[in-house]
Amino acid sequence: MLHRHFTDFDAFLAELILDRVRGIEDRTTTLRAAAGTGSVVDNLVDALQDLFGPVTVAIVALITFRDGLRARLREAGLTGIPLAMQGTAMIAAYLTAERKLRRLAGDADIDTLAPTLVGAGHLLFADRTIAPPQTAAVRKMVTTVIAGALRPLPS
Numbered sequence: 001m002l003h004r005h006f007t008d009f010d011a012f013l014a015e016l017i018l019d020r021v022r023g024i025e026d027r028t029t030t031l032r033a034a035a036g037t038g039s040v041v042d043n044l045v046d047a048l049q050d051l052f053g054p055v056t057v058a059i060v061a062l063i064t065f066r067d068g069l070r071a072r073l074r075e076a077g078l079t080g081i082p083l084a085m086q087g088t089a090m091i092a093a094y095l096t097a098e099r100k101l102r103r104l105a106g107d108a109d110i111d112t113l114a115p116t117l118v119g120a121g122h123l124l125f126a127d128r129t130i131a132p133p134q135t136a137a138v139r140k141m142v143t144t145v146i147a148g149a150l151r152p153l154p155s
Contacts, residue, residue, distance in 0.1 A: 017059055017073060017082050024051070024083065024086040028089070028093050028094075031043065031090060032094055035094060036098070036101045040098055041142050042139075044091065044117060045138050045142050047090065047094065048087075051121065052121055052122060057122075060084060060122065060126075084122060087121075092113075095108065095149075104149045104150060105149050108149035113149060117146070124138060124141060
């Protein structure tokens, strides 16, 4: 069935990844709109749990090992590790919005925080042989990473 629509497995995977990228772009809009609502930590935990669902974790592993797939993705304009790159941009957009709303410190280093959150999140979710990490583990990681950037809540 796949061969009717795609020239080979890498073509199928590339289209799947492009579809996931579009989903992350949609999620970016939603997450950015959440700035100023709820808690920064909760919003980030939800975003990372959504980003690192089982399909994304499996796809990142395939990207790493399939040269032909990486070549197709570069041809489509995707660089680095697709999905992780778009996830980092999503988190950066959200953190930037929160900084503008002064829920993060004005000197919060978004260019460091966003990839740190995505990288640490990926490590938490990467073991596909066990269940995904508990929300508490993701929350602990997020809280630790952004602790120095969070502004105290008004009393």
